[in-house]
Amino acid sequence: MATTDTQSSTKTMKLEVFRFLPDEGEPPSFQVYEVPYRDDWVVLDALNYIKDEIDGTLSYRWSCRMGVCGSCGMMVNGEPKLTCSAFLRDYYPQQIKVEPLSYFPVIRDLIINMDHFIDKMGEVKTWLIPAEDKPIEDGEYLQTPAQLAKYKQFTMCINCMLCYSACPVFGQNPDFIGPAAIALGQRYNLDSRDGGADERADVLFSDEGIWECTFVGECSEVCPKNVDPAGAIQMAKVTATNDWFKSFLMPGGRKKSGGNK
Amino acid sequence: MDNDSSTPTAAGPVPAKQHIRKMPVNWWLKKPAYLRYMVREITCLFVGGYAMFLLMLAARLDKPEAFETLLASPLAIGLQWVALPFAIYHSVTWFNLTPKVLVIWRGEDKLPGFLIAGAHYAGWLAVSAGLVYFAMSGGTDG
Amino acid sequence: MARSNEPAFWSLFSAGGMVAAFLFPAAIFITAYMVPAGKIEADNLRMVMSHPISRLLLVAMISLPLFHWAHRFRFVLVDLGIKGFKLPIAILFYGTAVGSTICAAYLLLV
Ligand code: SF4
Ligand code: FES
Numbered sequence: 001m002a003t004t005d006t007q008s009s010t011k012t013m014k015l016e017v018f019r020f021l022p023d024e025g026e027p028p029s030f031q032v033y034e035v036p037y038r039d040d041w042v043v044l045d046a047l048n049y050i051k052d053e054i055d056g057t058l059s060y061r062w063s064c065r066m067g068v069c070g071s072c073g074m075m076v077n078g079e080p081k082l083t084c085s086a087f088l089r090d091y092y093p094q095q096i097k098v099e100p101l102s103y104f105p106v107i108r109d110l111i112i113n114m115d116h117f118i119d120k121m122g123e124v125k126t127w128l129i130p131a132e133d134k135p136i137e138d139g140e141y142l143q144t145p146a147q148l149a150k151y152k153q154f155t156m157c158i159n160c161m162l163c164y165s166a167c168p169v170f171g172q173n174p175d176f177i178g179p180a181a182i183a184l185g186q187r188y189n190l191d192s193r194d195g196g197a198d199e200r201a202d203v204l205f206s207d208e209g210i211w212e213c214t215f216v217g218e219c220s221e222v223c224p225k226n227v228d229p230a231g232a233i234q235m236a237k238v239t240a241t242n243d244w245f246k247s248f249l250m251p252g253g254r255k256k257s258g259g260n261k
Numbered sequence: 262m263d264n265d266s267s268t269p270t271a272a273g274p275v276p277a278k279q280h281i282r283k284m285p286v287n288w289w290l291k292k293p294a295y296l297r298y299m300v301r302e303i304t305c306l307f308v309g310g311y312a313m314f315l316l317m318l319a320a321r322l323d324k325p326e327a328f329e330t331l332l333a334s335p336l337a338i339g340l341q342w343v344a345l346p347f348a349i350y351h352s353v354t355w356f357n358l359t360p361k362v363l364v365i366w367r368g369e370d371k372l373p374g375f376l377i378a379g380a381h382y383a384g385w386l387a388v389s390a391g392l393v394y395f396a397m398s399g400g401t402d403g
Numbered sequence: 404m405a406r407s408n409e410p411a412f413w414s415l416f417s418a419g420g421m422v423a424a425f426l427f428p429a430a431i432f433i434t435a436y437m438v439p440a441g442k443i444e445a446d447n448l449r450m451v452m453s454h455p456i457s458r459l460l461l462v463a464m465i466s467l468p469l470f471h472w473a474h475r476f477r478f479v480l481v482d483l484g485i486k487g488f489k490l491p492i493a494i495l496f497y498g499t500a501v502g503s504t505i506c507a508a509y510l511l512l513v
Contacts, residue, residue: 020484078291096413105281106280149366168482171284194392205407206407207409217358235364237410237413240406305475305479308419308423309468313465324434325445328445330440345432349428351424389425393429394434395457397437398451
């Protein structure tokens with residue numbers, strides 16, 4: 001293990017890192033690394049230092065280093081965090097424990113399997129389903145600032161999955177559609193140009209969807225982008241309930257979701 | 262994703278050995294927010310319990326002595342004193358969350374949450390005072 | 404996946420939560436403090452509670468909070484990791500609420 005030294009600082013800090021190497025056939029374990037402490041470093045910098053200088057076998061995901069790509073999410077001292085935005089100075093001089101995002105299956109070291117999350121977004125159809133087909137010549141779909149405001153907050157999601165790792169309901173039931181996918185469903189349901197609310201409702205308003213949520217609320221607390229998925233889910237519950245009652249009033253009883261625009 | 266060439270993609274092979282972490286039974290003790298959540302959920306036992314107590318009172322409405330005995334029972338009084346803080350905690354957490362469920366738009370702005378929660382708190386105060394007044398309206402003197 | 408009938412239970416849960424949040428602390432204060440402390444005579448309270456309006460209010464105060472309990476407690480069990488017996492648990496809990504509602508309506512309104 002390298003002892004440290006960088007020109008600017010002789011202070012060091014310890015990182016306790018979750019290791020899982022499936023090919024070795026060993027159970028997961030923790031490995032402690034000593035890294036230089038710099039007050040402008042984030043946890044991701046420390047991991048990069050480990051990878052470059054101490055142990056090249058450590059695996060983890062990252063890309064943008066500026067809180068936009070959503071790939072560097074990990075548990076830092078038990079809290080889901082973007083490691084590129086979690087400063088060492090907020091933990092120094094305590095040891096920092098770094099683990100892969102809670103509740104997801106671990107593929108290797110700090111890398112989780114996100115396939116299930118990607119699938120859920122597909123099921124919810126987190127894309128615009130136009131309410132009316134309009135040829136390009138007819139110009140753009142106009143939207144007022146008030147219409148934009150209804151869903152804008154939910155567009156900020158960077159798919160970092162921190163909210164899932166804060167959600168005990170997801171921990172108990174991996175099939176729960178979960179905070180981000182539901183918030184993204186709402187993002188389109190509340191868009192005045194979108195007409196897909198009814199298609200999405202079969203998944204969003206199912207037992208594995210919003211009704212699994214018990215409003216723990218921690219998803220909104222950990223979200224780095226203020227998406228407030230917990231709020232999105234409660235609003236969806238109100239919409240789904242209105243739809244459900246309306247389905248009794250309407251002849252034929254077909255449940256239609258207007259998405260509460 | 263550049264750190265591990267064997268990382269599977271959605272289209273790639275599913276890894277043979279994944280490590281699945283079990284949710285500990287005591288997960289709700291691991292973070293103060295989770296504990297507060299659990300206490301909030303457990304308030305339902307006291308809410309339901311007091312509703313049952315009201316049912317017992319209802320069953321004694323035509324039996325003055327039994328009605329009085331039940332209200333004077335030390336066990337009933339003790340249990341209610343235990344239930345009271347939970348009932349208040351239920352009210353507080355319930356009203357605090359109302360802005361998430363009741364979203365009111367005025368043009369481009371949401372009505373601020375504290376107004377919605379505040380209105381509920383004001384209502385709570387008024388209704389509580391009204392209930393006490395109503396209960397006293399029989400008048401101890403007549 | 405099918406759309407859930409959960410809105411029925413969620414509405415009752417929410418209504419019960421509202422009723423309990425607004426009324427229960429004050430009601431407990433009355434029955435656990437004011438009556439035992441002699442601020443209100445038990446018999447007076449009994450008379451007030453016998454008023455037709457009180458009777459309607461009491462049915463709501465008994466029925467809805469029990470649906471609130473049934474719904475919330477069902478999910479507490481899930482939170483604690485009890486994942487089986489979903490149907491029997493639901494029948495037992497909501498059944499208790501339905502049964503108590505019938506009892507309350509019979510006792511107070513009939
Ligand atoms: S809702 Fe927030 S925490 Fe969840 S994936 Fe999107 S940005 Fe991340
Ligand atoms: S590396 Fe992109 S969000 Fe952290």
